[in-house]
Amino acid sequence: MTPGRHLQLEWAQYQGRDCLKISGWIEAELRELEKQDAGALSRRLALYPSEAVPQDEGWPVVPPVAGRFLIEGEAAWFVPRFPFVDGVSYSLLVRSASEADGAEAWDIRRPSSEGSATTEALVIYPTAAELPVNLLRVYVHFSAPMSEGWAARAITVSRADTGETLDDVFLPPEPELWDAERKRLTMLLDPGRIKRGLVPNLEFGYPLVEGTTVRITIDPAFRDATGQPLRAGAERSYSIGPALRSRLDPHSWRLTAPAAGSREPLLVEFDRPLDHGLLQHCLSLQDGDGRTIEGAGEIGKGERIWGFAPDIPWTTGEYRLVVKPRLEDVAGNTPVRVFDRDVTKAEDAPGEWEAVTVNFSCTRASQRRFQLDH
Amino acid sequence: MVDLGTATSLANLGLVVGTPAFKSVGPLAFGPGGVLFAADNVSASIFAIDVGDTADGEPQDVNLENFDASLASYLGCSREDVTIRDIVAHPTSGNVYCSVMRASGDAATPVIIRVSGDGSIGDVALDDVAFSQYDITDAADADDPRLVTRMQLRTVTVTDMSYVDGLLLVAGTSNEEFTSTLRRIPFPFNGEAKSNSLEIFHVSHGVYETAAPIRAFVPYQGNTSILASYTCTPVVQFTLADFDTEKHVMGKTVAELGSHNHPIDLISYEHDGGEYLLVCNDRHPLFKVACKDIDVQGPLTEPDDSMDASPADPVTPGVGVPRELLPHPGVKRMANLNGNGVLMLQQDEDGRSHLRTYATATL
Numbered sequence: 001m002t003p004g005r006h007l008q009l010e011w012a013q014y015q016g017r018d019c020l021k022i023s024g025w026i027e028a029e030l031r032e033l034e035k036q037d038a039g040a041l042s043r044r045l046a047l048y049p050s051e052a053v054p055q056d057e058g059w060p061v062v063p064p065v066a067g068r069f070l071i072e073g074e075a076a077w078f079v080p081r082f083p084f085v086d087g088v089s090y091s092l093l094v095r096s097a098s099e100a101d102g103a104e105a106w107d108i109r110r111p112s113s114e115g116s117a118t119t120e121a122l123v124i125y126p127t128a129a130e131l132p133v134n135l136l137r138v139y140v141h142f143s144a145p146m147s148e149g150w151a152a153r154a155i156t157v158s159r160a161d162t163g164e165t166l167d168d169v170f171l172p173p174e175p176e177l178w179d180a181e182r183k184r185l186t187m188l189l190d191p192g193r194i195k196r197g198l199v200p201n202l203e204f205g206y207p208l209v210e211g212t213t214v215r216i217t218i219d220p221a222f223r224d225a226t227g228q229p230l231r232a233g234a235e236r237s238y239s240i241g242p243a244l245r246s247r248l249d250p251h252s253w254r255l256t257a258p259a260a261g262s263r264e265p266l267l268v269e270f271d272r273p274l275d276h277g278l279l280q281h282c283l284s285l286q287d288g289d290g291r292t293i294e295g296a297g298e299i300g301k302g303e304r305i306w307g308f309a310p311d312i313p314w315t316t317g318e319y320r321l322v323v324k325p326r327l328e329d330v331a332g333n334t335p336v337r338v339f340d341r342d343v344t345k346a347e348d349a350p351g352e353w354e355a356v357t358v359n360f361s362c363t364r365a366s367q368r369r370f371q372l373d374h
Numbered sequence: 375m376v377d378l379g380t381a382t383s384l385a386n387l388g389l390v391v392g393t394p395a396f397k398s399v400g401p402l403a404f405g406p407g408g409v410l411f412a413a414d415n416v417s418a419s420i421f422a423i424d425v426g427d428t429a430d431g432e433p434q435d436v437n438l439e440n441f442d443a444s445l446a447s448y449l450g451c452s453r454e455d456v457t458i459r460d461i462v463a464h465p466t467s468g469n470v471y472c473s474v475m476r477a478s479g480d481a482a483t484p485v486i487i488r489v490s491g492d493g494s495i496g497d498v499a500l501d502d503v504a505f506s507q508y509d510i511t512d513a514a515d516a517d518d519p520r521l522v523t524r525m526q527l528r529t530v531t532v533t534d535m536s537y538v539d540g541l542l543l544v545a546g547t548s549n550e551e552f553t554s555t556l557r558r559i560p561f562p563f564n565g566e567a568k569s570n571s572l573e574i575f576h577v578s579h580g581v582y583e584t585a586a587p588i589r590a591f592v593p594y595q596g597n598t599s600i601l602a603s604y605t606c607t608p609v610v611q612f613t614l615a616d617f618d619t620e621k622h623v624m625g626k627t628v629a630e631l632g633s634h635n636h637p638i639d640l641i642s643y644e645h646d647g648g649e650y651l652l653v654c655n656d657r658h659p660l661f662k663v664a665c666k667d668i669d670v671q672g673p674l675t676e677p678d679d680s681m682d683a684s685p686a687d688p689v690t691p692g693v694g695v696p697r698e699l700l701p702h703p704g705v706k707r708m709a710n711l712n713g714n715g716v717l718m719l720q721q722d723e724d725g726r727s728h729l730r731t732y733a734t735a736t737l
Binding site for chain 1: 400415416418440443444446447448449450451452453455457475476477478479480481482483485494495497529531533547548549550551552636656
């Protein structure tokens with residue numbers, strides 16, 4: 001310890017960058033430090049996260065914070081290689097030239113970021129009240145971009161009746177599956193437990209239990225991209241029904257054709273809840289000549305209904321609903337294949353990987369419901 | 375083992391000096407001329423970077439206890455702010471490269487760390503560096519004129535990469551579709567990627583098929599085969615030549631690694647004239663498999679009930695390729711280090727991570 005001086009640490013700017021300014025040196029000490037080259041200086045001064053500094057005042061075994069020290073004017077400056085992290089305490093260690101006296105440590109804490117919890121978990125999909133026991137995935141939509149690393153901790157599934165937490169329902173979310181904006185998280189249920197015959201299914205059964213009601217809970221501790229927790233948690237309950245294990249059959253969907261001359265939506269009702277994510281880009285409309293109809297699709301209640309309103313009014317004539325082969329229901333079944341196929345069932349053999357089209361026609365008559373022919 | 379030691383001109387590899395716009399950093403793989411591939415799952419890109427590692431001489435073992443604490447200190451943050459994503463060893467220098475995310479959310483910074491044989495830590499400069507970029511787009515959606523809602527909700531998250539004979543093999547997971555796709559991206563990045571849909575073929579009564587995503591894979595047998603570990607526990611062998619001739623590739627399931635478990639990483643190494651594969655898992659121990667045993671292993675096609683018989687012993691099922699359990703606990707990532715050693719990132723019970731090199735003879 002150099003007698004007679006007390007170092008002051010403060011956050012400052014050096015050439016437009018955040019840095020640490022260290023003042024309060026004795027003149028002779030500063031001039032002596034000034035003469036050191038970078039290597040020698042790094043043996044005299046080093047910055048560490050305080051958690052890395054041993055209590056016994058020894059020199060830490062870990063490398064110091066990457067960056068460089070400069071002596072300029074009446075102060076020493078530390079310019080970090082990576083920005084300082086809010087809320088972290090840092091310790092400056094100072095050694096004398098002889099290195100015999102141990103090290104002095106001077107501490108400073110980076111202020112925590114100001115802010116309040118504003119982000120919400122907007123919705124958990126599926127929104128259907130009843131789900132098949134072989135549910136494949138769940139989406140959580142947030143109102144703002146989120147931080148990674150919280151999905152495993154902050155999303156839980158429990159039985160509604162007993163409150164018992166169901167472990168290992170979801171695959172370990174590593175890597176976490178986000179959309180490009182980091183506002184929608186996809187959680188996969190453990191497919192090893194969904195597919196019959198796989199060891200996890202044989203040994204532990206489905207992750208969900210048929211006949212029970214389960215609750216998916218989003219803990220408000222889930223951090224958004226600014227590091228703030230959620231304004232409130234979210235939850236959704238489902239009653240768990242039998243497994244869905246058949247291909248989608250778009251020809252069995254109920255279409256309500258709009259009247260020609262109107263811009264009323266075409267309504268398509270499904271026989272089961274479909275995957276919310278894929279519904280957004282797997283259905284489209286064409287006219288009788290195969291031209292795309294521009295307009296807006298909208299997903300309805302429980303992901304069991306889809307509406308499409310054209311930009312320009314419907315005209316009298318034929319139209320086609322085009323279903324991409326990769327559209328899935330909530331259990332992963334597509335128009336082409338059954339997710340968990342019994343290979344002994346001929347009707348479950350995979351079909352051709354091509355779009356399915358369902359024809360309908362618009363007339364001047366008012367809207368009417370009808371079952372479409374094949 | 376992938377032979378990457380050939381010196382290749384960086385210009386011929388299509389690298390241009392600039393600043394790659396990394397938003398995140400995940401899986402790593404080395405390519406020709408010591409080029410490092412780094413996947414950025416936030417921007418859905420893969421960057422090829424010249425890491426400027428020209429060190430020669432005998433590569434050294436890398437051993438660094440409390441690696442995460444060293445990283446945190448170097449990066450000026452707390453240990454909780456450090457996420458180690460992948461490790462890989464430079465094919466000639468033996469220096470270890472490690473993808474790390476520092477902090478999270480808006481403050482998240484991607485860093486590529488270099489650990490030298492003497493245990494010193496540095497980072498790869500990611501500005502003014504020779505690089506090229508490949509954007510992982512999904513042509514099916516982008517080109518589809520029937521697209522109604524023009525929201526690109528679907529993303530592809532890279533889970534593993536390997537460079538083989540002019541192609542970067544990329545396994546990925548979609549956030550919407552549960553499909554298994556292996557992309558093959560020509561490098562230099564000047565051609566179109568090819569992709570194959572993959573299926574694990576099961577023929578007998580009442581069994582499943584799967585379209586599950588590959589979690590990790592490794593080329594072996596002179597790059598003629600890959601062994602892939604799946605999200606839903608099977609371990610599957612594919613013959614690489616099939617990828618050129620078949621659009622839809624059938625794999626051979628050779629092992630089930632047990633329940634409530636997910637494979638994390640796979641590597642190959644040679645010892646005493648034989649080639650071996652290591653599979654590390656999130657719950658089960660480290661497995662060792664001899665490649666010659668994979669060759670003679672017939673496809674698993676029946677439900678395996680051996681675990682019902684011994685549920686307390688989930689790691690010794692009665693079927694599948696013979697495997698040896700190794701005593702190395704908490705292995706999170708592995709890298710083949712200079713052919714003589716295997717580098718393991720091991721996490722202890724207190725959550726502390728260590729880099730340790732094990733001679734292949736001891737495995």
